[in-house]
Amino acid sequence: MQLPEPLNRYQDIIPGLQEFADSLASPLKPFVRLNTLKAPEAAILHRLRGEGSRLKKTAIRWLYSIEQEQRLRSGTCYQLGYTYPQAITSALPVLALDIRPGQSVLDLCAAPGGKTTHMAQIMGDTGIVVANDRKHGRITALMANLKRLGITNTVVTNCRGEFLATGMLFNRVLVDAPCSGEGRYRLDKNGRLTHMKAGATDLPAIQKGLVQKGYDLLAPGGIMVYSTCTINPDENEAVINHLLRKRGAVLEPWQPPLAWHRGVTDWNGVEYDKNLRFCRRFYAHETGSVGFFLARIRKL
Numbered sequence: 001m002q003l004p005e006p007l008n009r010y011q012d013i014i015p016g017l018q019e020f021a022d023s024l025a026s027p028l029k030p031f032v033r034l035n036t037l038k039a040p041e042a043a044i045l046h047r048l049r050g051e052g053s054r055l056k057k058t059a060i061r062w063l064y065s066i067e068q069e070q071r072l073r074s075g076t077c078y079q080l081g082y083t084y085p086q087a088i089t090s091a092l093p094v095l096a097l098d099i100r101p102g103q104s105v106l107d108l109c110a111a112p113g114g115k116t117t118h119m120a121q122i123m124g125d126t127g128i129v130v131a132n133d134r135k136h137g138r139i140t141a142l143m144a145n146l147k148r149l150g151i152t153n154t155v156v157t158n159c160r161g162e163f164l165a166t167g168m169l170f171n172r173v174l175v176d177a178p179c180s181g182e183g184r185y186r187l188d189k190n191g192r193l194t195h196m197k198a199g200a201t202d203l204p205a206i207q208k209g210l211v212q213k214g215y216d217l218l219a220p221g222g223i224m225v226y227s228t229c230t231i232n233p234d235e236n237e238a239v240i241n242h243l244l245r246k247r248g249a250v251l252e253p254w255q256p257p258l259a260w261h262r263g264v265t266d267w268n269g270v271e272y273d274k275n276l277r278f279c280r281r282f283y284a285h286e287t288g289s290v291g292f293f294l295a296r297i298r299k300l
């Protein structure tokens with residue numbers, strides 16, 4: 001069976017190839033996170049259902065699948081900051097960080113703030129989150145989301161993450177890196193892939209710089225998560241392999257609440273550190289959401 005280019009090169013990695021290929025033709029399911037910083041979960045559910053939304057609980061706290069996607073970003077619950085529409089897989093890096101109230105957290109590539117706001121919610125708006133992003137235009141969306149969701153524990157910075165100046169080390173670091181976004185690819189009516197990004201940026205070089213900086217800003221004993229929404233091992237396992245060689249980072253296994261697969265330990269004739277199997281891969285046909293990758297790293 002043939003997948004469309006450029007996904008065809010992943011034939012040996014993707015499990016259940018036929019199901020994966022079939023899933024590319026269906027739209028991604030919408031999910032919504034209920035913001036308990038603004039109102040109790042039951043009250044938000046009551047209001048959403050009163051407005052005609054059909055919601056179904058997922059395996060992840062505060063996350064629901066929802067019908068009527070057209071009202072997700074315009075209804076009163078959205079305007080009041082009761083809801084944050086997101087992919088269910090976007091919750092995974094936040095859960096893998098095992099965040100506690102009162103901690104210090106760095107989100108190196110934060111805009112528009114899906115994961116920043118989720119982390120602040122878990123922290124009960126206590127402690128401190130530093131949310132950074134390189135793109136000024138996306139900072140506007142990040143700040144609007146923080147305001148809409150009523151979050152006050154987050155400081156926003158706008159620079160290249162590789163050059164972030166800070167004298168402080170963080171209990172938790174998230175590097176949700178810029179990537180090719182292959183986990184979002186879909187087929188249109190004419191069988192052409194959509195959501196493809198243009199441009200010839202050397203993404204692995206940027207990702208390696210960001211993950212190294214994130215690790216350097218992590219306090220001893222702290223946890224860092226590196227995540228992307230791409231299938232490409234050059235942007236995933238190879239980046240973490242580079243970090244393991246450059247720093248004494250330790251990869252930790254983690255049990256996700258959604259269907260997952262181990263990280264690959266060789267790709268395109270290159271062998272990676274065997275511990276790369278502790279990375280987690282997620283595919284759209286198994287989760288009904290964006291394809292995803294994450295690595296959980298501990299600084300000893």
Ligand SMILES: C[S@@+](CC[C@H](N)C(=O)[O-])C[C@H]1O[C@@H](n2cnc3c(N)ncnc32)[C@H](O)[C@@H]1O
Nearest residue numbers: 109110111112113114115134135160161176178
């Ligand atoms: C996958 S998106 C982040 C999504 C975000 N974490 C969320 O959950 O809403 C990657 C982000 O990295 C930012 N970015 C790209 N290069 C960067 C760099 N060198 N330093 C910091 N941010 C960067 C992009 O502007 C983009 O907002």
